[in-house]
Amino acid sequence: MDLEPWAAYGLELQDLGPKGRGLVAGKDFRCGEVLFREKGFRAKSPEHLALEVLASAEARAQVSHLHTGPLCHLEGETDDEKFSRAAMPEPCPTEFPRKYSKVRFNSFELNGCCFLPIMALFNHSCAPNAAITQLPPHEECHTAMVVVAEQGIARGTEIVYSYNSDCLFVPLRERRKRLLSNWGFLCKCSRCQVEEEAGLEDDEEEPPEMPQLLSWEEVDLKNVNLFQARHEARFAGTVAIWTCRLP
Numbered sequence: 001m002d003l004e005p006w007a008a009y010g011l012e013l014q015d016l017g018p019k020g021r022g023l024v025a026g027k028d029f030r031c032g033e034v035l036f037r038e039k040g041f042r043a044k045s046p047e048h049l050a051l052e053v054l055a056s057a058e059a060r061a062q063v064s065h066l067h068t069g070p071l072c073h074l075e076g077e078t079d080d081e082k083f084s085r086a087a088m089p090e091p092c093p094t095e096f097p098r099k100y101s102k103v104r105f106n107s108f109e110l111n112g113c114c115f116l117p118i119m120a121l122f123n124h125s126c127a128p129n130a131a132i133t134q135l136p137p138h139e140e141c142h143t144a145m146v147v148v149a150e151q152g153i154a155r156g157t158e159i160v161y162s163y164n165s166d167c168l169f170v171p172l173r174e175r176r177k178r179l180l181s182n183w184g185f186l187c188k189c190s191r192c193q194v195e196e197e198a199g200l201e202d203d204e205e206e207p208p209e210m211p212q213l214l215s216w217e218e219v220d221l222k223n224v225n226l227f228q229a230r231h232e233a234r235f236a237g238t239v240a241i242w243t244c245r246l247p
């Protein structure tokens with residue numbers, strides 16, 4: 001992979017504190033201008049992709065730079081899951097949930113799971129200055145996406161789009177709840193921060209039902225085994241998509 005593919009588009013990767021890294025305009029952009037374009041991979045689900053990542057050194061290299069999210073999905077155990085776990089002959093490698101987390105928190109749900117390793121460096125905002133859209137043709141294992149400026153963007157401004165456009169039209173508490181449960185982070189975008197400082201969250205009636213997220217340190221081997229067993233049983237025999245190189 002090109003070391004800094006965003007630089008050719010006039011973007012800079014910066015450390016943005018509580019949001020982690022993010023892409024910032026290295027020059028002024030006009031409204032409607034294409035900010036970034038990338039081809040990536042598409043699979044039925046993040047689980048399929050994670051299994052492919054686990055199986056391929058090339059794929060592991062492509063996800064190595066990505067953020068690893070919290071593993072809220074390891075909670076709970078139904079009878080089916082207990083059965084799958086009992087059927088697992090060997091303890092699973094702990095790598096699988098880590099890879100799953102990388103894929104899950106860096107991909108989009110759009111006719112399956114779309115994974116674009118550089119596009120995954122843009123942060124979310126509830127007041128976005130850019131939008132992403134999928135480009136045709138959508139081949140079975142590939143996807144192409146483009147980021148477009150929704151307004152004039154001055155040099156030095158972070159470029160942000162909305163991970164979930166439904167979020168834009170609901171109050172602060174509900175937005176944060178949806179982002180937390182779908183993406184595993186408490187939104188610190190400029191809009192949420194302004195509304196939080198104005199005390200808008202306190203005025204809302206419904207208390208949020210925040211899911212208990214597990215950090216990496218909290219994930220024990222029991223959970224890891226359960227997770228691996230569940231997904232190995234469900235997603236055996238996936239297509240080897242990682243043999244395709246990024247352009």
Ligand SMILES: C[S@@+](CC[C@H](N)C(=O)[O-])C[C@H]1O[C@@H](n2cnc3c(N)ncnc32)[C@H](O)[C@@H]1O
Nearest residue numbers: 019020021067120121122123124185187188189
């Ligand atoms: C797809 S990654 C974006 C790039 C990431 N910041 C990095 O350093 O790799 C998504 C993660 O970035 C962080 N993030 C993105 N937008 C955020 C926001 N508005 N507020 C807080 N954290 C955010 C969260 O940790 C989220 O899980």
